[in-house]
Amino acid sequence: MSEKILQTLGALRDYSLEKGYEISLYYHEEDSYLMRFANSAISLNTNEHLIRLEVTAYEGSKRASYAMITDLAKLDDMKKGIDIANEMAKHAMPLTYQTTVPTYENTFIDVSNFDPDLSTISNEEKLALFNQVVSGLETDEIKLSGIFSCGANTVAAISTRSEHSILMKTSDAQVTIVLSHNRLKWEVQAEQSAQQKSDLDPAALRAELTALLHHYTHDSPQQLPLGRYNIVFGPAAIADMLNFTRYIAFNGGLMKRGYSFLNEENIDQKVFSNQFSFFDDPERRETFPFRRDIYGIERKRFALVENGVFKAFAWYQDDADEFGQQPTGHTVPHHSLCMAGGSQPVNSLGELLNLPRETDILYIPFLHYMNIVNPSKGILTGSSRFGALLLKQDGTVVVPYNVRLTQSLLDIFGDRLSWIAQEILPYNTSLSYGARNPTSIIVPRFMQVNDLEISHSNSSY
Amino acid sequence: MLNQIKQQIERLRARGATYVDTRWYPYEETNSLLMWNGNLKDASSSSESGVGVRVLYKGAWGFSASSDLSDISALFDKAFDNARIAAERVTFPVRLAEKETIEAKFESPLRINPFEIPLTEKIAFLQEMDKRLDQPGVTQRVCSLNFTRKQIIFVDSEGSQIEKIITEAFADLEVNGLDSEGGMHERKFKPPRRGESRGWENIDLQYFSQNAERIVRELNDTLQAEQCPVDDRAVILLPGIMYLQTHETIGHPLELDRILGYELAFAGGSFVTLDDFSKLRYGSEKLTVRADATLPNSPGSFGFDDDGIPAQDNLLIDKGILVGAITGRQMVEEANAKARRTIFNGSSGANRATSFYRVPIERMTNINIDAGQDGTLEDIIRNTERGIVLDGDRSWSIGSNREQFHFGTEAGWLVEDGQITRPVKNATYKGSTVAFWNSLTAVGNQSTWEVCYVDNCGKGQPNQIMQLGHGVPVCRFDNVRIGE
Structure with missing residues (x-):
């Protein structure tokens, strides 16, 4: 199949050269499967096979693009798309800078992250995994929700600048299992990200759910008083906050436009906690990495923060062109974000619950609907969800109603950061708006931040 | 194509499906233009077509979709198979509320089809807006135009057949500026819907110009504010x-x-x-x-x-x-x-x-x-x-x-x-x-x-x-x- 893709792209390149066009082609193919559960039933079982081709045409400093959903047999339609893009480019407006046309210096094919056993896992196997995880945990009032999303994703690119091309293929799965009380409206959740079939671990999912369920079914819920808390965040919350940090801190183009809470003077300065190190590392297969960006730049481990020192902005090609910077190989559908683990030997929920504590600790595994309140100050807001616990100083555990945090990322990853767990794991952050783009962020299992203010406390879940 | 779809719906009904519907999109087109600080950062169009099939079998849904219509029966079979496995875990079998069988056509109202407006005219609109937004206090100016047009043909196993042609036109303006402490502020204009239609006729230069001036003024007020x-x-x-x-x-x-x-x-x-x-x-x-x-x-x-x-x-x-x-x-x-x-x-x-x-x-x-x-x-x-x-x-x-x-x-x-x-x-x-x-x-x-x-x-x-x-x-x- 990979050969057919490259042959087709080659034929389209030949067509473009014959017509005297300057173009680049970006190919995306997905084979997506999603089994969705709700109210303890399979509420939807779906699959889509889609091929997208995006043509970008260049004429001097003018640029235009045309995208289509197509299939490999429709060569004439694709050629028409190339013609349309070129016609648009003629009538477009010159940019005030010279835009870069991708140039691939050698052909790069990477299918090492593709596991056919995972991408074609059967409907029966998916259902069996869910049944195994929640066996005996559902009741008339506690219902199963969740997804098993899996598939194969192929991206490829070529341009008229060289005969070489790139192609990268990966398999992925995201498993989310939720148990919720249909009257009380609490929810607990366990999740897993897989790049190959052997990554799936139903026993771990079950252990996580069982531990949370124990507290949610036995303990009375409490509305927490407003005030300051020492908070342990779980993988989902950490991944969400890191994603926002990537967006409003480390993006060079956004910094130049004023959307970042960091600036060029912060480079090589200590901005965060000594404990905080954060990388873009395409060597981590769990992140569904791109080892070339779509301009052909080889991607290597890229330090954003090392021991609290801000190291560099990430520059997308177009921003680098506009602002006269060196591109850093970050023009990819997603980055391979990795936060380094720490020294705290707390690597499971059970160990966290048993950790001796000098104060109450609020455990927030998941932050719902986070958004940016003030990008210049790195202030975010979001609410707890999916299994928060208040670990009392006296060793007991209380189930809290959900709370809202409104806080600066400079505090969360700064001096208020108390400890980071040793263990790191991939947390799947894939969204399926538009083209499939499997994404994971490697995060520590837990991270404690002290003295954070709860700005709203619910009187119900 | 329509006949093939109807034959496939009947075939799945004969296999035991209690309900089948399809949405065939002969076309869905988009056209997007984004001008940022005077640069036409995005000038793009897209097109797609395909079929989505939804099958209800023993109280459970299956769905499948593809743009490749060379083997339409395989697409319907896939949707049926997805429903068949879903039927193994049903707690409340899906029932559908009654409805009338409908044969109808709907077309969203418009006077001027935005897809017939030349690219140069759209760019000229953005340039004019960008010029008006380019004022003291404004560090970022973003003007965008987005147009969509799609044809949807809905057919179900209860005898309904509905064709829809929907066109939308969206135009937005946004300005950003920095206050004395380096804090970023923004002000947008997303025009309220006026009139009775949804086409290019709503992209009114004078109306947008007035509002461009307003959002610049209000942004500057915010930048100076406590x-x-x-x-x-x-x-x-x-x-x-x-x-x-x-x-x-x-x-x-x-x-x-x-x-x-x-x-x-x-x-x-x-x-x-x-x-x-x-x-x-x-x-x-x-x-x-x-x-x-x-x-x-x-x-x-x-x-x-x-x-x-x-x-x-x-x-x-x-x-x-x-x-x-x-x-x-x-x-x-x-x-x-x-x-x-x-x-x-x-x-x-x-x-x-x-x-x-x-x-x-x-x-x-x-x-x-x-x-x-x-x-x-x-x-x-x-x-x-x-x-x-x-x-x-x-x-x-x-x-x-x-x-x-x-x-x-x-x-x-x-x-x-x-x-x-x-x-x-x-x-x-x-x-x-x-x-x-x-x-x-x-x-x-x-x-x-x-x-x-x-x-x-x-x-x-x-x-x-x-x-x-x-x-x-x-x-x-x-x-x-x-x-x-």
């Missing part, structure tokens, strides 16, 4: 933020699939329960809300939903009491059965998919608040002792059951003794949903009512982005926490 105080005050929400308040804390909580727990794996639930219908005082007596898919000029109007149900105008909240929900054929049957009473008399026609390769789910249509009797904006300000006027969405975050919220706004003006005194920056407000709507003490008259659109409402797995509308007046809520 920080919004932390305080408890009356908030007066203009349509530019009132639409979002309505969207997030009335629209989403009243989607019946959320209420029934179908979004708990991702988007979240709703604090509303089936017991609440006809009982819950959602808001004060001044609050009347309807889901009106019959407005001609809004993207929340589409003729027929993707269950083949005609557009309707239904009450959701009547003088503060919860009376209705946003529903499709499946959920009303399940809700009535679970409630052991008839809450819903049939689907409200709100089941929609964002493309041929996504399955229909409950989506907002136009969730509108009736205009009130409390006069103009000036009247409401005059009758407010201590308040703040807020406009423009800057950030929004809502609890997982939509029970509480935190919104950041672009612009705020303090009100003292019935008069606007000064602008403030970084104005935010927060609250608990039901308490907030019950603190509604003034609803502006028709002069304050505007139809705002949402072009990026996300929901579902696989995720879907939907377009819809909100017709809202200026509203005042008492004793709200601001500035946090």
Whole structure:
């Protein structure tokens, strides 16, 4: 199949050269499967096979693009798309800078992250995994929700600048299992990200759910008083906050436009906690990495923060062109974000619950609907969800109603950061708006931040 | 193609499917232009076509979609197989509310097809807007045009056949600037829907020019302003933020699939329960809300939903009491059965998919608040002792059951003794949903009512982005926490 893709792209390149066009082609193919559960039933079982081709045409400093959903047999339609893009480019407006046309210096094919056993896992196997995880945990009032999303994703690119091309293929799965009380409206959740079939671990999912369920079914819920808390965040919350940090801190183009809470003077300065190190590392297969960006730049481990020192902005090609910077190989559908683990030997929920504590600790595994309140100050807001616990100083555990945090990322990853767990794991952050783009962020299992203010406390879940 | 689809539907019915429908998109086209600080950063178009097949078998759904129509029977078989495995885990077998068999055609109203406007003319519009936004205090200028046009042919196993041709035109302006402390502020213009149509005729140069000047002026006022105080005050929400308040804390909580727990794996639930219908005082007596898919000029109007149900105008909240929900054929049957009473008399026609390769789910249509009797904006300000006027969405975050919220706004003006005194920056407000709507003490008259659109409402797995509308007046809520 990979050969057919490259042959087709080659034929389209030949067509473009014959017509005297300057173009680049970006190919995306997905084979997506999603089994969705709700109210303890399979509420939807779906699959889509889609091929997208995006043509970008260049004429001097003018640029235009045309995208289509197509299939490999429709060569004439694709050629028409190339013609349309070129016609648009003629009538477009010159940019005030010279835009870069991708140039691939050698052909790069990477299918090492593709596991056919995972991408074609059967409907029966998916259902069996869910049944195994929640066996005996559902009741008339506690219902199963969740997804098993899996598939194969192929991206490829070529341009008229060289005969070489790139192609990268990966398999992925995201498993989310939720148990919720249909009257009380609490929810607990366990999740897993897989790049190959052997990554799936139903026993771990079950252990996580069982531990949370124990507290949610036995303990009375409490509305927490407003005030300051020492908070342990779980993988989902950490991944969400890191994603926002990537967006409003480390993006060079956004910094130049004023959307970042960091600036060029912060480079090589200590901005965060000594404990905080954060990388873009395409060597981590769990992140569904791109080892070339779509301009052909080889991607290597890229330090954003090392021991609290801000190291560099990430520059997308177009921003680098506009602002006269060196591109850093970050023009990819997603980055391979990795936060380094720490020294705290707390690597499971059970160990966290048993950790001796000098104060109450609020455990927030998941932050719902986070958004940016003030990008210049790195202030975010979001609410707890999916299994928060208040670990009392006296060793007991209380189930809290959900709370809202409104806080600066400079505090969360700064001096208020108390400890980071040793263990790191991939947390799947894939969204399926538009083209499939499997994404994971490697995060520590837990991270404690002290003295954070709860700005709203619910009187119900 | 249509005959092939009908033959396949019959074939699956013969295999035991209780219901089958297809949405064939012969075309869906987009055209997008984005100018940022005078650079035409994006000039793009797209096209797609394909078929989505939905099969109900033994009370469970299967869905499959493809753009490759060379083997249409395999596509239908895949959808059937997906339903067959889903039928192995059923707790409440899907039943569909009754509907009439319909053969119909709907075309969204427009006078000028935006796809027939030359690219050069569109670019000229953006250049003119960019020029007007290029003023002192403005560091970032963003002007965008987005157009979509699609043909959808719906066919189901109950004999319905509906063709829809829907065209939308969206144009936005945005300016950003930095205050003396380096804080970024923004001001947008997303034009309210005027007139009766949805085409290029709404991209009115003079109207946009006036508003370009206004948002620059208001941005500069914000840049010079003091920080919004932390305080408890009356908030007066203009349509530019009132639409979002309505969207997030009335629209989403009243989607019946959320209420029934179908979004708990991702988007979240709703604090509303089936017991609440006809009982819950959602808001004060001044609050009347309807889901009106019959407005001609809004993207929340589409003729027929993707269950083949005609557009309707239904009450959701009547003088503060919860009376209705946003529903499709499946959920009303399940809700009535679970409630052991008839809450819903049939689907409200709100089941929609964002493309041929996504399955229909409950989506907002136009969730509108009736205009009130409390006069103009000036009247409401005059009758407010201590308040703040807020406009423009800057950030929004809502609890997982939509029970509480935190919104950041672009612009705020303090009100003292019935008069606007000064602008403030970084104005935010927060609250608990039901308490907030019950603190509604003034609803502006028709002069304050505007139809705002949402072009990026996300929901579902696989995720879907939907377009819809909100017709809202200026509203005042008492004793709200601001500035946090």
